[in-house]
Amino acid sequence: MNNILVTEEVTKRFGKHIALNKVSLEIPKNSIYGLLGPNGAGKTTLIRIINQITFPDSGKVFFDGELLKPQHIAMIGYLPEERGLYKSMKVGEQALYLAQLKGLSKAEAKKRLKFWFERLEIGDWWNKKVQELSKGMAQKIQFIVTVLHEPKLLIFDEPFSGFDPINANIIKDEILRLKENGTSIIFSTHRMESVEELCEYIALLHESEKILDGRLSDIKKAYKRNIFKVGLEVENGDELLKELMEKFDIATSTYDLKERQLDFTVQLPSNDSGEMLSYLSNRANVNLYLETIPSANEIFIQTVKNKGIHE
């Protein structure tokens, strides 16, 4: 089995409202999987089903090849979007409690907590009460508690909200390191831009349905429309542009007369840019040639739009 988690046509209704409509996903092992979609798309419902907090009306969920069972809980670490800590409990005590709830023995939990507290440089917080901590500090504790029992699958729901950029980076590095060590990670967010640098695979949820999933690079390849950014150093740019416009599909263009710099974006009929390049190299000095790859956000918007047209 190469998938840590598989869902088969998972459907969940709340009264008349359908929260998930036949959502099928395959989440590969040892990867970071982005679960994307706007607020209300059904991400949190799906995650809660994986955590067995709620149960699907129909459909199946498989964890590591087995039908999802209560004992799988101990192999999953979940950092919910709505997260907090008991305000009046001490940090160490609370972390121990939550670790024990995940099935760790007290001694083992203590040992691992010591390690993590040292690692994230919060060793002296052990006896502090949670109400004395800042929001970012509390988030660090929550992160530790989530990963402490070394789960096979980690689920982060909007993990960076509440972190300042420095701490967000620390956490990002920790997530990447966990992945290196073989953990599979589901990363749920509605902020598409944070996906690009982390996720290997993505699934897009929109209005309770999965509208797109797969390897991010494949998706991007599939969604790129052969648009290139070109920069030329040329004497008579206006004339060249006119010629180009007859021959190619030029979208936007600027010509800086003083710098003799002509920039334009062009959409080619195929991914083969050889013709265009040889045409240009005879006439001008090419100083920029770049294929534009759509961002996750653009892909999302385009998919939603297309879907609207198809329906």
Add this chain to the structure above:
Amino acid sequence: MNKLPLIIKREYLAKVRNKSFVVMTFLSPILMVGMVVLIAYLTKINDNEKRVIGLLNESDYFSTDFNPTESVSFVRFDDISLQAAKDSTERMGFYGLLHIPNENNLKMVTENSFFYTKDAPSTSVLDRIENIFQDRLRKRRLQELGVSTEEFATMDSAFELRTATFAGQTNLKGINEIKAFIGGGFGYLIMMFIIIYGGFVMRSVIEEKTSRIIEVIISSVKPFQLMLGKIIGTSLAGITQFVIWIISGVLLLFVAFSIFDIDPSALSNGPNTANMVVGMTPPVPTADQTMKLYAQELFQIPWVMLISFFIIYFILGYLIYSSIYAAIGAAVDNETDTQQFIFPIILPLMLAIYVGFFSVFSNPHGPIAVGFSLFPLTSPIVMLMRLPGGIGEGGVPIWQVVTSILLLIGTFIGIVWLAAKIYRVGILMYGKKPTYKELLRWLKY
């Protein structure tokens, strides 16, 4: 791996370490005992006040009847006018002036007697004086009828109708009330416990919601486990508090009474004893024996049975109500939204107490008592009020006890199931002020 003990332990410690809980635990007995001592002390001071009453007796009667007692003494005025007597009474700061005019016969004398006071007289003083007149009138009437005082004394023996059950068990008058009172005490305890600690459970659920830790927890344990752990942990904390209250309360009372030298019995029957001393009726000669009988009867109350049933009804009743409290806590976002849901819970509890005190006391086996002791939301309280009378013959029929417990268990399962469903959905709902309609819909999720 069972996580319930972990949850119970945390809930217990969280409660017991809570500052306001600690303060309440140790302050309440002190306050309560302080109140009792204060009341007892004030009563004592009040009793010690000796009232002086001026007596202007112009008649031939009552020359030997007004004798000083512990709290009242009389100062006789002779051969002065009523006005002069009134003036001097007021000048000397006496409590009042009793004027007995000179008339032809006793009847006229008593009818024309007057008691003058500065303010309205206290009823105990009035009772006392009236008693003296009554006795005198009675004696006079007896004389007219030709009965001597000695003969009257033999005649005026206390009589109480003795009662027995068909089974031949002797009953004591008022013992039903005493028994019901003991049962009522147990019932009241259950009600107080439910209201106080059910509220704690509810607030604890709300706290988990507002601090947003709930989803972290229920990704590790089942919501039902969390709810149950919370209820058990909180009730253990409650029992701890109750035990501390009872032990420290008793100790403090004992210490306080010995320091202030207050006789606790003076609290309950102070005014009565005063009246009895004055009354001519001699004290019932069998009082000691009656007391012994009462004591015997109290010993005969099946304490073991009563306490075991108390525990059964307590556990079932508390679990039912506190799971409703937990569901309410889960349904709302903050405590102010709980009001509309709390009232319907308190209603059956109050009903049980009132029905208990008004109906069960006077008729422990009447239809109302039976009905309410079967109805599951009131039975923990009402049945306990009936049970001191025993089970089986002469007491609560066995079928009623069995039915009541079975109904309670059935309700317990049903309500906990419903509450757990509402709880499971509610803890993950934020920002909505739920209506009853919405709660019903949650049951289908």
